Amino acid sequence: MKKIIYLLFSTALLSGVISAQVLINGAGATFPYPVYSKWFNQYHQKSGNIQINYQSQGSGAGIRQVTEGTVDFGASDGPMTDDQLKQFQAKRGSAILHFPTVMGADVMAYNVVGVSKELNFTPEAIAGIFLGKIKKWNDPELAKANPGVKLPGSDIVVVHRSDGSGTTYVFVDYLSKVSKEWETKVGRGTSVNWPVGLGGKGNEGVAGQIKQIPNSIGYIELIYAIQNKMAYGNVRNAAAKFIKASTASVSAAAAGAVKEMPDDFRVSITNAPGKDSYPISSFTWLLIPARIHDQAKKKALVDFLHWMLDNDAQATAEALDYARLPKAVVAKEIKAISKIQ
């Protein structure tokens, strides 16, 4: 009798495991939210029983939540720092892996009275403007990069993000690479102590202020600029060529950086080498624990990563104006997936 009950019980348990919904929770960056929600939805339809729930609460919240173990995976627009990796190791007892998913970029948007031509920006000009050292639009540094454009002698009004964001991180990371002074005086972070300028909340806040304030300049996420048909300038890249931001030139930046890419993908691709690379580009990452105890969840996440790196899913991302991962990065990531235990 006991045996029969035991048998019944175990089969019930087993069948429960097989047919059960696998529910996975994630949280993090807001920038990739549109493509993630589309991906997770498509993947749910394809797999039938895997439901991935993603809350776009910001990169910082994503890192905190995955470290506390309140979600199964995190997502971030900036790689985790060494300290954060150590903290994760201490709290969760395993490493955490970074997987680039798509790419984005920051563009220089401006509103200069009387100038309709696309402007060119050197790294020195951008750093100078945001440090508050270049104060007028007709500064020699700007004039030299824009021959034939009649720049006004009016004051430059700088607009930056007021909310902490990955967009800011990418921008100040770029400035830290091209300007020693920026690196020592301001540094990198999702929010920084801006030497000059007004703060706008979100891309829409910055874009709105640029539209309203004559002779202003600010940085905006590429996708926001594309979808809202905003004009933006070209930026001189590491190969000394002025490049316009596009999904192609952003992918090129990742391809240019792949040679020096570490195995954990914690790398910034700002100011990447390559003549077609747009210099203010960045990955966005999924943060996945290297050891997942729940086998069903582990299998689901591994399968999802393979599916996401595949051509169709990347094409979905491109249709939403995200830059897709170059083939070399995809190949490298497929190798890294096997590290999940």
Added chain:
Amino acid sequence: MPTSTSIADRARPIERARSFVARLRGGDEVAHSLTFLAAASIVFVTGWLVLELFWNSALSRHQFGWSFLTTQVWDPVAGQFGALPFIYGTLITSALALLQAIPLGVGAAIFLSELAPARVSDGLTFLIELLAAVPSVIYGLLGVFVLIPFLKTVEPAIRASLGFLPFFQGPFYGVSVLAAGFVLAVMIVPFIISISREVLMAVPGDQREAAMALGATKWEATWDIVVPFARKGIVGSIFLALARSLGETMAVTMVIGNDPKIHASLFAPGYSIASVIANEFTEATGDLYVHALIELGLVLFALTFIINGLARLLILSTTRKGSS
């Protein structure tokens, strides 16, 4: 019920128990405990809130001590946090808002309760209460797209007439402390009108009649008798409005310019406590940074507490003179 308790006190225990049961059956005891629980839960939630804010800001409190309140640098990268620009921005925008909202709100409330025909008063009050229900992000949008362009057109006139004051100097980009003060004023006026009107209407009619019987004009009766009689309630409405403006987040962050520096000029951008928390909390990395933001929450709580306490003292000290 002072008599029933004194009887119960004198009674023997068994009778006391019986009377408790009787009172329980009568519903008094149930009502007493339920309402007591309701009141206690508010004290409990408030106390808990303060404790949580206190515990979760430990790192920042230990690192900066009281200098957190007096330093002006807010640098998340270097781990330097000072709250002064945010405290200043919160106080100055709320003060600006009250400066405009009090005369407007109290004036409108007096008109609606004392002077306007009942039908006009009810209709307008309905509209005003609708205003109080508008989400703050809508006020923010109106600030960005209507108020700021308007301020830009009147700015040269302000500069020409008042430009000698330090409050109206320096470049004006639209987003500014001044714009935040205006938006907040519009947001809090409905609170002042709506509550003040109720309070004024609750003033007993014989107060008015007595004043008029002594030969007061309608306005004298209103201003010298009715308004002082309702003063406590009017001041209460003002402090409810102030509490809302101190804690307002979305609308302020959209129009204030989010610049953590203290400028004398109202044309310059600023920052408020609630705005910086909303802006930076989600992306805050590092424990010290998070703790500093939570300490800002604690500071805002303390600020509200102190201002409300001062307000109560003010009411007490003025009512003791017997003017009302």
